[in-house]
Amino acid sequence: MVETNDIELSAAEAEQYDRQIRLWGLESQKRLRAAKVLIIGIAGLGAEIAKNVILSGVKSVCLLDNEKLKEVDRYSQFLAPPDKIGENRAEVSLTRAKALNPMVDITAETKSVDNLPDSFFTEFDIVCATGLKQEQLERINNACRDSNKKFLCGDVWGMFGYMFADLVDHEYSEEIVQHKAQKRGPDDTEKTAVETFSITVKRRAIYVPLQNALSVDWMKPEMRSRLRRGDPSYFVMKILMRFKDEYNRDPDAAKRKEDTAILLRMRDELVKELSLPAGFIVDALLQDVFGTMAGAAAVIGGVIGQEVVKAVSQREPPHNNMFFFNPVKCVGFVELYGQ
Amino acid sequence: MMLNKMPARAAGVFDEKMTEAIANSRVLVVGAGGIGCEILKNLVLTGFPSIHIIDLDTIDVSNLNRQFLFHKEHVGYSKSQVARISALSFNPDVEILAFHDSIISTDYGVSYFKQFKVVLNALDNRVARNHVNRMCLAANVPLIETGTAGYAGQVELIQKGLTQCYECQPKAPQKTFPGCTIRNTPSEPIHCIVWAKHLFNQLFGEEDPDQDVSPDTADPEAAGEAGASALSSEGTTSGNVERKSTRAWAAETNYDPEKLFTKLFGDDIRYLLSMENLWKKRKPPTPLEWNNLPGKDSPPEQHTGLPDQRVWSIYECAQVFSTSCTSLQKDLRGRTEGDHLVWDKDEKHAMDFVTACANIRAHIFNIPVKSRFEIKSMAGNIIPAIATANAIVAGLAVLRAQAILRGDINSCTSVYLRPKVNHRGQLFVPEKTLTPPNPKCYVCAPKPEVAVACNLKQLTLKDLNAAFKDGLNMQAPDATIEGKGIVVLSSEPGETDHNNDKTLNEIGLSDGSALLVDDFLQNYEVRVRLQQEDEEKMWRIVPDADKPMPAPRPANGANGSEPKPGPSTSRDHDSDSDLEIIDEDDDEPAVKPPKRRRTEMNSDEVVELC
Structure with a gap:
């Protein structure tokens, strides 16, 4: 849970964050200002999440990545200057990340997640992991869960993407708009006008860990019935995760033909x-999964960034627990798995 | 046009068809605000080799929470130019041309638009949206129209002959208030805010007779003995001030704050009280005395939150009224004769003045008072804007642009970003099919036609010109009488000025006459049928004979005061745009267009008429 602090916003903060304070309120902005965020994997999606989170005005962001900037990153990784190929992705992203919002404290970490202890991750209020393998994700998720810290993960392959959220036991407030018919003065042409007002209600959401969401038993009748109205995105994600586990890499644009054949076989x-x-x-869902398309990274990064804001500010219902973007239909939807 | 450089670099990220389509494209982005910055980033990263971006605006601090191509040191600089430089640092191999300009200009005619494979709109106002819509129809270029408001947003394709255009469905008119509500009987904070902005213009801005702030004696509700008694009592003792322009009166008193206060919040209120009919069913207002104001002897309340969120006492409002009046007058005096101030929510004294006046008036009429923060939202029509919604909408827009280039235009249905998931768990909701053009659309139909209802015996040609501009969104209309070829209205300055004050009857137009109205700039021609309506106080656009459009109603026409030609709406918008929010489309049959709620919103990106 993000601690609230009672220090008032400075005039500079009020001015810079004006348009969002008018949406989510001063209290949310204060909570954001107290939040420490870890972003793992600073490729295209990580850069998008970092941009959105830094702009929102959190306390600090740590960019963690042990990989080097690659040619293919140039399609979506705008925080890294294009002439820094071969250098560490987190480090080369620091300068531009800081320029996005000088009020946020930004650091880089270049170790592999496998070489970092659980206690490293639980230092943060919320962790967003991208580009990792399933077992790495599950390990960090469980470490966060044990310390009651929030965990999000996601990935983009080509135009396709997903997000998973484990906010453990999450309390939040939700504004509900209500309408009330109101009698006006005799000069009003409309006899009655509808007055809208909002009330705030407290709510609670219980989440499950990633391993539950990824080990759904599709033979159960209630899951079979989901297939009828369902979208295949969950399975597309499973195939791409299996590919990563099996080949220790994502599908490679340079091997487009071979990798497409492997994916279709899987x-x-x-x-x-x-x-x-x-x-x-459908085949089309597995044919455009190479590299990271800027548009898709913006879409998934926008959704994950907004979930960070909701989780930290404890305002508005967060997604529980998976979001998918199906680029063939251009639909984005939330479904609960593993509960 | 095959460029030497291949910005779509690494082979295999796209299939060959897409790689080639992108490499051979040139695109235009209209607006470099919240959505425009995001679109530009996506385009250069994707490797679009040739991009034009246009915006007439400069960078403000309040943009920095989402317009991420701009930093603090860029405040005050041109949006399009800074956006270009920032975006080139992501990919120096692309060509970006930046224009610090309004898109509504003869410099960007049909042939200019024809060079683009796709145009992406990232605008925040209807005037520019209408214009780009017409230019893309005329040039036959696909247009991707975007918008956000808070958490919500939309992406929509407009392609001539294939989809509906931006103007196929009538847009809800801007919210306006009857003049007598503003001047005599306010009942909500917004009424007092509109009044305060009118007062600003009366005192320091461009004087507009539609923005009178003094008591309205022609209020039909006050008819009868009330007006007479008012005239014989307060009206005369206070020097019958309502007969004189507020500006002239203020100048005579040298903008003395105490005298202004006494007139506006004392004498005028007493005058309103004398219109007794108004107060039979309402709580009457209470005039204020400068020397005896509520809150004078009490210290300001303890307050947590932003300083702007503290509600001022009436005494404090009067102090702010005094200081802001003095500053604004000084500013006005420092200008050349005939020049005036323009109200701006971001100008300290202008905003202070409106806050103070709105609250003092609200207090008088027993209406809740508000903080400067809240009044700024309402007076400035501020629509909240966040980075994430803009990023999502811009991401979807560029994916749609890719699909269009690839030849999949038929798959590019409208997509709505919902503030919360719908009952099927959808956050981005695509429409199932493209919405075909409205065959009776007066903009994109093969032979556009529209009717204008008016009283031909009263409406002058000058008024008709306003109807073409304000009602039909034209920029520079020329009109000839159908069948006769007589030019009655010309966009050439001075050419038809002699007709200005003639009524339509006087120049030989009658019920059923038709005009051919042409806008050279928009490459747009429409046949306008005239309909005689004796009761019509001004004009009304009737786009479809079977289904008259809900026309914007006048502020004055309803209360029997002097009829004004044209919708005399209070123009209290800095900018406007609109956003369609889909309600619940899933239960609708696929053939039927989904139910929509059209809401008035202004988003981020400002490209306005210069």
Whole structure:
């Protein structure tokens, strides 16, 4: 839980954050200002999340990445100058990240998550992990969970992307708009006018860890019935995660043809394994999964950035617990898995 | 146009078709605000080789929470130019041309628009949106129209002949208030804020007769003995001040704050009280005395929160009224003869003045008083704006642009970003099909036609010119009488001035006559049928004979005061735009366009008429 502090916003902060304070209120802005955020994986999606979180006015952001800037990152990683290929992605992103908002304290960490103890992650109020393998994600998620710290993760492959959230036991307030018919003065042409006002209610959401969401038993009747109205995005994510586990990398644009064949084969295996309907996971969903498209990174990074703001400010219902962007239909939706 | 450089660099990220389509494209981004910055970033990273970006605005501190191509040191500089430099640092291999200019200009004609494969709108006002809509229709270029307001947003394709255009559906008129509500019987804070802004213009700004702030004696509710008794009592003793312009009166007193206060918040209120009919069913207002104001002897309340969020006492309001009046007058005096101030929510004294006056008036009429922070939102029409919603909408817009270039335009249905997920858990809701053009649209139909209802015996040609500009969103209309070829209205300065004050009857137009109205700049021609309506006090646009459009109603026409040609709406918007928020589309059959709630909103990106 982010501690609230009672120090008033400075005039400079009030001026810079004016347009968002008018949306989420002063209290949310104060909570944001107290929040320490860790972003893991500073490729295209990590850069988008970092931008949104830094602009919102949190206390600090740590950019963690042990990888080097690659040519393919130039399609989406705008925090790294394009002439820094071969250098550490977190370090080369520092200058531009700081320029986005000098009021936020920004640091870089270049170790691999595997070489960092659990206590490193739980120093932060919220962790956003991108570009990791399933077991790495689960380990960090569980470490956060044990310390009651919030965890988000996500990835973008080409135009496709997902997000997962584990906010553990999350309390938040929600503004509900209500309408009331009101009688006006006799000069009013409309006899009655509708007055809108909002009330604030306190709510609570219980989350499950990532391993639960990723180990759904699709043979259960309630899950089978989801397939009928469902979107195949969950399975697209599973295929891409399996690819990463098996080949220790993401699909490679330079091997577009070979990797597409592998992905389609993995799709067929999954369809068989789970007895999914034929044609459920269309080829088109697995053909544009190379690199990171700037537009898709902006979309998923926008959603994750907003979830960080909601989680930290404890205002408005956060997504529980997975979000998918299906680029073929251009639909973005939230579904609960593993509960 | 195959460029030597291939900004879409690493082979295999896109398929070959897409790589080539992007490499051969040139695109235009209209607006370099919240959405525009994000769109520009996505375009250069994706490798669009040739981009034009245009915006007439400069950078403000309140932009920095989302317009991430700008930093503190850029405040005051041109948005388009700073955006260009920042975006080039992401990818120096692309070509970006930046224009610090209004898109509404002869410099950007149809042939200019024709060079683009796609145009992306990132605007915040309807005037510019209408204009770009017409230019893209005329040039036959696909337009991606975007908007956000708070957490919500939308992306919509406009392609001539394939989809509806920006003007196919009538837009809800801007919210306006009857003149008598503003001048005589305010009942909500917004009424007092509108009055305070009118007062600012009367005293320091451009004088507009529609923005009178003195008691309205022609209020039909006050008819009868009330007016007479008022005239014989307060009206005469206070020098019948309402007959004189507020500005002239203020100048005579040398803008003495105490005298101004006494007139506006004492004498005028007593005058209103004498219009007894107004107060039979309402709580009457209480005039104030300069020397006996509430809150004078009590210290300011303990306050937590932003300084602007503290509500001032009436005594404090009067102090602020006094200081802001003095400063504004000094500013006005320092200008050349005939020049005037323009109200701006970000000018300290202008905002202070409106806050103080609105609250003093609210107190008089037993209306809740508000903080400067809240009044700024209402007076400045501020729509909250955040980085994330802009990022999502801009991301979707560029993915749509890619699909168009790839030849998949038929898949580019409108997408709505909802503030909260719908009952199916959807946060981005795409429409199932493209919405076809409205065959009766007076803009994009093959032979556009529209009717103007008016009283031909009263409406002058000058008024008709205003109808073409304000009602049909034209920039420079020329009109000839159909069948006769007589030019009655010319966009050439002075050419048809002799017709200005003639009524439509006098120049030979009658019920059923038609005019061919042409806008050279927009490459747009419409046939306008005239409909005689004796009761019409000004004019009304009737786009479809079967289904008359809800026309903006006048502020004055309703209360029997002097009829004014044209919708005499209080223009209390800095800018406007609109956002369609889809309600719940999922239960609608696919063929039926989904129900929409059109809301008046202004988002971020300002490209306005210069």
